[in-house]
Amino acid sequence: MSISNNTNEEEHSGIGGWLILFAIGIIMNPFRLSYFTYSIFSDVFSSGAWDSLFFSHVLLKPLIIYELIANSISIIMSLAVLVLFFKKSKFFPKAWIGFVIFSIFVVVIDFLFARQIPIIAEGGFNHIYKSLIHNIVALSVWGTYLKKSIRVKTTFIG
Numbered sequence: 001m002s003i004s005n006n007t008n009e010e011e012h013s014g015i016g017g018w019l020i021l022f023a024i025g026i027i028m029n030p031f032r033l034s035y036f037t038y039s040i041f042s043d044v045f046s047s048g049a050w051d052s053l054f055f056s057h058v059l060l061k062p063l064i065i066y067e068l069i070a071n072s073i074s075i076i077m078s079l080a081v082l083v084l085f086f087k088k089s090k091f092f093p094k095a096w097i098g099f100v101i102f103s104i105f106v107v108v109i110d111f112l113f114a115r116q117i118p119i120i121a122e123g124g125f126n127h128i129y130k131s132l133i134h135n136i137v138a139l140s141v142w143g144t145y146l147k148k149s150i151r152v153k154t155t156f157i158g
Contacts, residue, residue, distance in 0.1 A: 037071040093146040
């Protein structure tokens, strides 16, 4: 019986199976977040728009600062999660789940903040809803996988 258990564990250890698909997302995430942050904020700070934002609404500058800080923290967290993934650290599953929960909180706070600014509220919140749904679905699907998968349990043990 122990021979079949060892064979089964060996077959299901290492980065393979569904974990490959998950790895692609983990690898792409810091690049995606960096590109998104740069594309949003480069125009605000390079075009001189920053100085005129205060006249649009008093909460617009604090919202942009919040988003810049939150995105910067997200990039750092995604890099930390990536390192834990490739080190096959036992802390990786919890770190990834924590990162996604952090992302959900960031989106909710962003929504609560943004809806106070009429010029943003008029444009709608489809992008915020999409991001929130994406994070909740990712947490539900991949979080369950990270908690239940034999491959995850046998890979992230160090």
